[in-house]
Amino acid sequence: MNKSNNNNNEYIKQGKDSPTRLVQEYDAKKTIYFLQKEANVVKQKYMTQETAVKNIKNQLQSSTENEKTEELKSKPMNG
Numbered sequence: 001m002n003k004s005n006n007n008n009n010e011y012i013k014q015g016k017d018s019p020t021r022l023v024q025e026y027d028a029k030k031t032i033y034f035l036q037k038e039a040n041v042v043k044q045k046y047m048t049q050e051t052a053v054k055n056i057k058n059q060l061q062s063s064t065e066n067e068k069t070e071e072l073k074s075k076p077m078n079g
Helices: 002-014 018-074
Strands: none
Touching: 002 018
16 A cells, blocks of 8 residues: 555656646645735735725815814805
């Protein structure tokens, strides 16, 4: 049984046919794919947080501007 596993491993390592070459390529690149996927997850999380911060900042700025406008409207005009 162990000998047949060795034979299979050797056959795959040789990569003489298309399926075994695909397995070898996949195995070699799966770390790269994993890292790209993780980077996209982190980037999406960061971008979401950054967007939320910008939205809050814009809301605060808008409310401050509205308060100033209302304050000026409530003051009596000199003239």
